[in-house]
Amino acid sequence: MSAVLTRHNVKVLGHGEQPMLFVHGYGCDQNMWRLVTPAFEDRYKVVLFDHVGHGQSDAGSFDPTQYASLDRYADDVLAICRELNLTDVIFVGHSVSAMIGVLAAIQEPERFDRLVLIGPSPRYINDGDYVGGFKPEDIEGLLDFLDSNHLGWSSTMAPVIMGNPDRPELGEELTNSFCRTDPEIAKHFARVTFLSDNRADLSMVRTRALILQCSKDAIAPEAVGRYMHQSLPGSEFVLMKATGHCPNLSAPEETIAAIEAFLRHPATSDTAAE
Helix, strand or coil, X not given: CCHHHHHCCCEEEECCCCEEEEECCCCCCHHHHCCCHHHCCCCCEEEECCCCCXXXXXXXXXXXXXXXXXXXXXXXXXXXXXXXXXXXXXXXXXXXXXXXXXXXXXXXXXXXXXXXXXXXXXXXXXXXXXXXXECHHHHHHHHHHHHHCHHHHHHHHHHHHHCCCCCHHHHHHHHHHHHHCCHHHHHHHHHHHHCCECHHHHHHCCCEEEEEEEECCCCCCHHHHHHHHXXXXXXXXXXXXXXXXXXXXXCHHHHHHHHHHHHHCCCXXXXXXX
């Protein structure tokens, strides 16, 4: 296996020709897709990987200077695509990786067929009329807490991010995933994520995109999803019944159904789950 594929613990599954690239969010790994990917393996080439410092990736490859912005993570996505000679890619990105996919599609639009963006946010901090969901002092407080107590931050924030308090096992799984992530890399990636501002990039996207917006999402509220929809030319927007920020775990059936509908019907629409 090549250095790129080893570094990111790349796995290729499925029996189809067209690739579906599933990309996990902050503090997670490719295992977070285990309830979703089996639905596509009979028709697509399913590709999974771990961001550097997450899962079974090579954490020794992490350089904080190189990974100072989301652009380097987009470069990793493209490096994997080149190594596997992937074209006509359906990119499925959760949370911060939704924006990583946006950046990759801007760099090499010819490589991507569609983008599925689950809980995306181009900027987490409120700015004038833009509602990102957080005040600047909120984000600084979160980052300071993470810097001082990685495990405490994980156990406190993961249940909030997951939502679904009536299903505590979901919050526990996300907590455990956060705790397994290399603490220094987790701190760095959090700062890069929560201080990012990619609003100006959205108008450059030419790839068809689906925005999956959860209800009662503490990280990417509905206003952010609708901003994404308005800013991405020709995008589709689905407001899900699922609550929280991780429907790939909390509502895999609804997530699968929304993706399937998008793949079947490429025409632009603006829909809300009833």
